[in-house]
Amino acid sequence: MHFSTLVIPFVASGAYAQLDTLAKAAGLKYFGTATDNVELTDTALVAALSNSSEWGQITPGNTQKWDSIEPSPNTFSFTKGDVISALAQKNSQLLRCHNLVWFQQLPAWVTGGTWTNATLTAALKNHVTNEVTHYKGQCYSWDVVNEALEANGTFRNSVFFKTIGESYIKIAFDAAAAADPDVKLYYNDFSIENPSKKTTAALNIVKSLKASGTKIDGVGLQSHFIVGSTPSRAVQIANLESFTALGVEVAITELDVRMQLPSTAAASTQQSTDYQNTVEACVAVKNCVGVTVWDFDDKYSWVPSTFPGTGSACLFDENLNRKPAYFGVVAALTGAKGNASISATAATEGGIFAQTNSTNASATATKASPTSPKQTFISATTSSDSSMFLLFTAVFLSSLYSTLFFL
DSSP states (O other): OOOOOOOOOOSSOOOOOOOHHHHTTOOOEEEEEOOOOOGGGGGHHHHTTTTTTSSSSEESSSSTTTHHHHHTHHHHHHHHHHHHHHHHTTTTOOEEEEEEESHHHHHHHHHHHOHHHHHHHHHHHHHHHHHHHHHHOOOEEEEEEOOOOOOTSSSSSOOOHHHHOHHHHHHHHHHHHHHHSEEEEEESSOSSSSSHHHHHHHHHHHHHHHTTTOOEEEEEEEEEEETOOOOOOHHHHHHHHHHHHTTOEEEEEEEEEESSSOOOHHHHHHHHHHHHHHHHHHHSSEEEEEEEEEOSSSGSSSSSHSSSSOOOOOSBBBTOOOOOOOHHHHHHHOOOOOOOOOOOHHTTTTTTBBBBOTTTTTTOOOOTTTSSSSEEEEEEEEHHHHHHHHHHHHHHHHHHHHHHHOO
């Protein structure tokens, strides 16, 4: 068995319809990625990250969290968070700010303090007010409270819940809204992507805040999945709609799909399907505004250190080559039927699936009802041809790869 080198010339001259471009054409506000300051010394990574046709939004992975922002009482350090905010502004990318209140990555003065309800409430308000004020006008949204729930739907026994009770959530949202009335305010959590006790509890947080008159604009579904165990497209659609029915927008905020290592062709194919189903679900649901992957490349993924023996969770490999999962996302955003995954060998030959002549294209997209396939209406002569080209190329290369693989 051997692999032939596959070289296909670009069909169009220098114009690419990459993930954010395709997402906007499909009716989303953005397609984005997390990043972190440690990555920003990698010049190749920064070049890829700065491609706003691919990533129309970025999220700071760690440097807006409490331990980085307020390491000692009332002493604020925004330097690291500002680096990522400045990068987003330079590249005209939306910034999803993350996060204000979480039970992890807290400085010792918070976790080990001798608190009363009144003193911790004051510290909480002070932290939220100062950070949101500093980034006022820079963020599309804030993850105000992150991961407040246990798997069984009870509140996590954090220092905030133990001292203040569940009202700490309302206090945080109210403080954020007062500091920046225009920014979108989100509750963000994992394992709320399909019906469960935890999902019901997250729905109840939204209901409770709304009933009290507190501003909440969205729910972030983190979507850290495992290959082959990702909820189906239909399940994800119904689940997303259970949140939007409450009058909030939703977003996929931390998408990755990990697998056991070493990776296999079968696992890569399934991973592509899992990514495709998740992105298709967002596209199908009115008021699902965007998708963020966590991170976009395997080199800087959090997965291997957190879940030993697993990895290869991202859309790009360690060398910034597009993986089959990337083309599953392309298929989801273009409405291509079936799985558009191809081998990493073929994918590295120039990223042919992302190539379209979209320079003069303008598109208006209408999201379909959840029971209908995604429909995108294109008002340009080139854009409709681009979608057909993407689908044709996916089928062609998938078939060609299969032939070459067995030679």
